[in-house]
């Protein structure tokens with residue numbers, strides 16, 4: 001299957017592009033609205049576009065609830081002349097159970113469908129080019145394709161010359177302060193950056209004390225801002241710092257006043273990066289509610305914590321797919337700073353395509369090996 005993602009202002013424009021490029025037999029695999037180019041605090045609204053994933057099928061491993069056809073599906077004979085019909089059937093059979101297994105481990109149906117299409121495409125290509133089905137080659141191709149579906153920010157950019165203001169926001173108790181301390185230590189001790197910390201917590205002095213303790217251990221300055229103006233003054237006072245890291249107060253995202261206050265702080269601070277921090281074990285339904293609440297703060301990165309307390313990355317993968325925000329860091333324990341990892345494709349690919357699953361598919365396609 002040839003798969004391509006199109007972005008257009010209207011569905012009609014997208015369909016036009018798809019028909020021109022893929023022909024009338026293209027299949028619509030997925031559609032959703034996306035917002036591009038939002039500027040700070042929605043002052044400059046982002047452009048609302050429709051994203052359409054379309055493909056030309058080489059086989060038909062499709063959940064009928066997800067697939068929509070523009071026109072009649074292409075016939076089996078026309079589908080991919082390079083691949084033997086028997087190979088197509090084999091790929092179809094081998095991947096048959098994968099969609100179900102993905103859904104069983106909590107992967108969103110739409111995403112699971114897309115992953116199966118990607119694998120279908122990879123296996124079709126390997127077989128049509130008579131390439132050996134080596135596990136590492138399939139996995140490497142899978143990771144490359146997956147990185148177009150789930151994004152990664154590669155953590156903080158320590159090569160940047162401009163001052164960076166990194167804010168962590170998110171519900172209470174998820175590990176924001178701990179992660180701020182980890183980031184502060186990584187930035188200053190390991191990457192030799194000058195760092196200033198700010199705690200915006202008008203409610204709980206204890207939260208400031210917690211950050212202050214970390215700051216003293218690492219040897220960094222910390223300011224407590226009790227108002228947006230105070231936060232701005234603290235930022236201005238750190239004009240000589242490479243990186244300013246802002247720890248915010250954890251409150252229920254359903255708390256309207258708190259969200260309005262946070263908005264005021266963020267407007268005064270003008271962060272360059274806003275990392276929405278949540279635990280990996282949060283239910284996806286709850287996560288969507290959290291994202292929708294915090295989105296107004298111009299979140300543009302995702303941190304997941306407490307990965308050491310769960311084996312499932314379902315909310316993490318679904319959340320990254322749903323929001324299209326890049327994953328930045330993963331908290332894997334309480335130790336500062338060691339238990340923080342830059343989010344990368346390996347963990348995510350390992351969850352979505354475990355070794356045993358890949359081995360099983362390859363074995364089915366290579367029964368004599």
Ligand SMILES: Nc1nc2c(ncn2[C@@H]2O[C@H](COP(=O)(O)OP(=O)(O)OP(=O)(O)O)[C@@H](O)[C@H]2O)c(=O)[nH]1
Pocket residue numbers: 171172173174175176177178179207248249250251305306307308309330331332333334339
């Ligand atoms: N197991 C585990 N515990 C973590 C991790 N990150 C933070 N914690 C623990 O989670 C608890 C809460 O962490 P905090 O950093 O205080 O959380 P917070 O989001 O700042 O909380 P509030 O300021 O109350 O909103 C602490 O006991 C941390 O040690 C992690 O990655 N794994």
Ligand SMILES: [Mg+2]
Pocket residue numbers: 176177178207247248249250
């Ligand atoms: Mg805190």
